[in-house]
Structure formats: C-alpha cells, structure tokens
Amino acid sequence: MDIVSITNTVSYGDAASNHFIAMDQMLKGLGFKTALYANRIDPKLDYEVLPFAKFDPKTAKNIVFHFASGTSFVNEILKLPQDIILYYQNITPAEFFKGISWGTYRNTQKGRKQLLQLRAKTRFAWAASEYSRLELENNGFQDTSVIPIVVNLSDYKNIEANPQIYQEYKDDKTNLLFVGRIAPNKKHEDLIRLLYYYKNFISSEVRLILVGNPKASYVNKLKKLMEALQISGDVVMTGKVSFQDMCSYYKVADAFVCMSEHEGFLVPLVEAMNFRVPIFAFDSSAIPHTLGNSGVLFDEKDFGQIAHTIDYILQNKQIKSEILTAQDKRLGDFSQDRIAELLKQDIERYFIK
Amino acid sequence: MNVKINGVIVPELNRVVEQKKIAAQTGKEDKLRKLEYPLPVGIIQMIRFYYMGMRG
Known part of the structure; x- marks a missing residue:
C-alpha cells in the first residue's frame, strides 16, 4: 500500500x-x-x-x-x-x-x-x-x-428539504441557525443570550434553531438559562438529525450564527456557505481562517451590537449580497x-x- | 467592538448599529439587567452569602 x-x-x-x-x-x-x-x-x-x-x-x-x-x-x-x-x-x-x-x-x-x-x-x-x-x-x-x-459538496446537491421542517419553520420569523455538537466550547449559552436580546429589543418574530448532538449536563444548564430568560419557546433544539433534515434546517435559515470559542475548522461554516446563508461569527480559534475574507466577524460579545448588526444586514439587500458573494468565492477554496x-x-x- | 465584514472593519456600519442599539435600549434597562443577571437577584444574593460563609 x-x-x-x-x-x-x-x-x-x-x-x-x-x-x-x-x-x-x-x-x-x-x-x-x-x-x-x-x-x-x-x-x-x-x-x-x-x-x-x-x-x-x-x-x-x-x-x-x-x-x-x-x-x-x-x-x-x-x-x-x-x-x-x-x-x-x-x-x-x-x-x-x-x-x-x-x-x-x-x-x-x-x-x-x-x-x-x-x-x-x-x-x-x-x-x-x-x-x-x-x-x-x-x-x-x-x-x-x-x-x-x-x-464532499456534491452530497449536498439535489437534497430535497424535508417538507415538515420547511412548513414548520419557513415563515415570517427570522431563523437564526447554529449547527454543531451541543458542547461547552461552542457557547450555546451566548446564542441564547443573543436571542433574548434580539427578541426583547429588535423583534419578537425570531427563533433560534440549534442542530446537534446534545451533551446532557450542558443541555440542562442551557435549559435553565432559557427558562430564566423566558425564551424556551423560541429555541428549537433538534438533537442529532439525519443528513436530509440537517440540510433542511440550512434551507430555512436566515442567518448562521456562531459564538463558539474553540474550533479546529468548523465544517458547518462551509455548509452555510454552500447553502448561501450569511454567516455571523465570534472571532476565535480557526473561525477567521475558515471564513477567510468572507462573512461577518465580531471581536467581542456585545450581544446588543451583534443582534443589531445581524438585523441591519439581513434587511440591507446590498450588504447581504456582498457577503454571500464573498462566501461563494471562499467556498471555492474548499x-x-x-x-x-x-x-x-x-x-x-x-x-x- | 469591531465588526469585520468580508475581512474589513466598516466603521460607518458600526456607528449606525451603535445608534440603533442606543435607541432600542432606551427605557428598557430592566430587560438589559436580565440579560446580564438571568437569575433572580434574590438567588444571586443567596449564592453570594453562601460563598462568603464558606470562606469564613
């Protein structure tokens, strides 16, 4: 060999x-x-x-x-x-x-x-x-x-969205998506805090979709935080899903949001590029390297500033289109x-x- | 806080967003407080007393 x-x-x-x-x-x-x-x-x-x-x-x-x-x-x-x-x-x-x-x-x-x-x-x-x-x-x-x-980007082509997921979540609400194991380095608690800000200061028409395999002790901590902030009903935790379902969540997403503080690469960033979902991420570890000169990066966790930036960009077609064009270009490198x-x-x- | 779009810091966008943030937060200080301290203040005080007691 x-x-x-x-x-x-x-x-x-x-x-x-x-x-x-x-x-x-x-x-x-x-x-x-x-x-x-x-x-x-x-x-x-x-x-x-x-x-x-x-x-x-x-x-x-x-x-x-x-x-x-x-x-x-x-x-x-x-x-x-x-x-x-x-x-x-x-x-x-x-x-x-x-x-x-x-x-x-x-x-x-x-x-x-x-x-x-x-x-x-x-x-x-x-x-x-x-x-x-x-x-x-x-x-x-x-x-x-x-x-x-x-x-293997060809695996993602021709995947039909699961009609149940599409019907349930493709509505007037803004869908903020994160895909990845529910583990403490990924800082799901900060995504929950971001959602709380978005809901209370920008628009109640928003939901957070968390796709990924859960770690029980960490999920309990997240559930307590959601209850304390009274946003349990606005967070969808899917658990481990099939490949088709994962692709379906990308298809209904308005923004891919990542607050992770440690990644060695983060494949979901490439998947979000592939599904043409604008990426908003905290600038840490390998994330800026995977994004290259694309997406939106924050160097601090000011949830107000992050939430308003997401809202502003999602409503501004020109900036959003420039971000997606840069993401398309970066996708070519992979x-x-x-x-x-x-x-x-x-x-x-x-x-x- | 710096925000980079496609690898570039855009100060004008930061300023616009900062203004929107201030306008949105005006008169809603209690909600912001909840973001910083999601547990009821009474529970936080109990935890503080407990740890102070442990330290003697």
Whole structure:
C-alpha cells in the first residue's frame, strides 16, 4: 500500500469520519493504492474501513494518523516501527469541560500530552486549519502544512428539504441557525443570550434553531438559562438529525450564527456557505481562517451590537449580497480539486515513493 | 467592538448599529439587567452569602 490512513474511531455522519473517508477517496483519485484502518468502526462503515487489529505495518509505505482526541489508542501508533504523517484536526482545551464533563476533561488533557508524544514519531504533519498548524509549529513540529477538512459538496446537491421542517419553520420569523455538537466550547449559552436580546429589543418574530448532538449536563444548564430568560419557546433544539433534515434546517435559515470559542475548522461554516446563508461569527480559534475574507466577524460579545448588526444586514439587500458573494468565492477554496492539488504538492515532497 | 465584514472593519456600519442599539435600549434597562443577571437577584444574593460563609 502506498498510503494507509488510521484513526481511532469512525462513526457514521460525523465530520471527522467523513473527512477521513473523503481524503482517502481523493488519494485514490490521485492514483495511490490506499487502505483505511480504525480501532473502533461503526457497523455502517465496516465495508470501507478495516479493523486496526488486522493491520500489518510491513504492508504500508506511508502511514497517515488522523488525530482529534486523547485516547489510549495513541500507544498503538507510538509502537509502530515506522514514522508517521500526522493529520491534526485540533483538540478542544480541557478547561471548557471543567465541572460539566470530567471524562471529556481528562481525555482532552490527555490528548494535548499525546500530541507532544507523537511529535518525535512524526515525519510531517498536516493541520485542518492555519490555527491548528500554528499550534503544531508552536509545539515543535518541524514540517507542517494545511489541508482543509474535505467536505464532499456534491452530497449536498439535489437534497430535497424535508417538507415538515420547511412548513414548520419557513415563515415570517427570522431563523437564526447554529449547527454543531451541543458542547461547552461552542457557547450555546451566548446564542441564547443573543436571542433574548434580539427578541426583547429588535423583534419578537425570531427563533433560534440549534442542530446537534446534545451533551446532557450542558443541555440542562442551557435549559435553565432559557427558562430564566423566558425564551424556551423560541429555541428549537433538534438533537442529532439525519443528513436530509440537517440540510433542511440550512434551507430555512436566515442567518448562521456562531459564538463558539474553540474550533479546529468548523465544517458547518462551509455548509452555510454552500447553502448561501450569511454567516455571523465570534472571532476565535480557526473561525477567521475558515471564513477567510468572507462573512461577518465580531471581536467581542456585545450581544446588543451583534443582534443589531445581524438585523441591519439581513434587511440591507446590498450588504447581504456582498457577503454571500464573498462566501461563494471562499467556498471555492474548499473544492475537492483545490484540496487535491494541495495534497499532491505535499505528497511529492514528504511521502516515500 | 469591531465588526469585520468580508475581512474589513466598516466603521460607518458600526456607528449606525451603535445608534440603533442606543435607541432600542432606551427605557428598557430592566430587560438589559436580565440579560446580564438571568437569575433572580434574590438567588444571586443567596449564592453570594453562601460563598462568603464558606470562606469564613
């Protein structure tokens, strides 16, 4: 095999797993003989990914290890006889999980230590964003470059909106949408505060739609905040949804709003660009790198200023159209042809032929 | 606060939005207070007393 890609877990529908598989397909498209191995495999994907227990290191010229969380599986990678190429998505800082999820707190702490352990084993490292690449560089990784997360945009074409979602939410209300795991680093509480301001100071015809897999202890905290602010009825928490339903929520959205304080890339930004939804985001971590010169960025969380900016831009057709044009242009940077070109350059330089 | 649109800070837009914000907030201070302190003030005071007591 020319290139063997390995990761700890592959789950159906998860952005990191989608990227793991899509990147392999691109490598195959470039003419390489490739294989995928994982420690834990979702049964829906076992036809594409082989169990790591069956992996023979002697059969691999180049190993790409996809790393995004602290796991004891890293010990298996450290034991491999040859060096690796690392693909680093980023690890959420442990502090976000303090008092909310001690298990995740410990795993994320462990992940950052393991990143340093992997350094000596790494010949070359890819990062999902310039933000993550800088972190690698600051931690002493020598040769690094950025390969964005591969989002297979053709999957989103010709997806019909779920008529139930469309009927229920495509109305006169302004739909503010955020898509992503309901986790503390994503700061859903700030989206709730933003909604409160919007509803009480601008217009009551507004709702917040939160699409994403919930973390129970954090969701309870959010529900208490919604009750205290008396806006529980204005927030839709969908939980984990099908791909079609997720696309449907983008189709009814007026604005994609993100208050997250830590992201390694944030695939939903690319999805919002794809569905031509204007993006309003807090300027943190990888978010400005993924947006490039597009979308609207806020450097502070003044909810009044943010809410009035959203309202002003949604009503101003010219500014909104300029934002969407810039987002369209940025979307082009994430095309598979463009990423394949970047992959080719690095492979020629750093991979064993 | 700076707002960047397509990577560029637009001071004129910031000014317009700031004026809209001031106009919208006038006479609604109680609602703003709720945004800053979503829990009833009595509960906040109880929490403060509890922690002061813990510290001795």
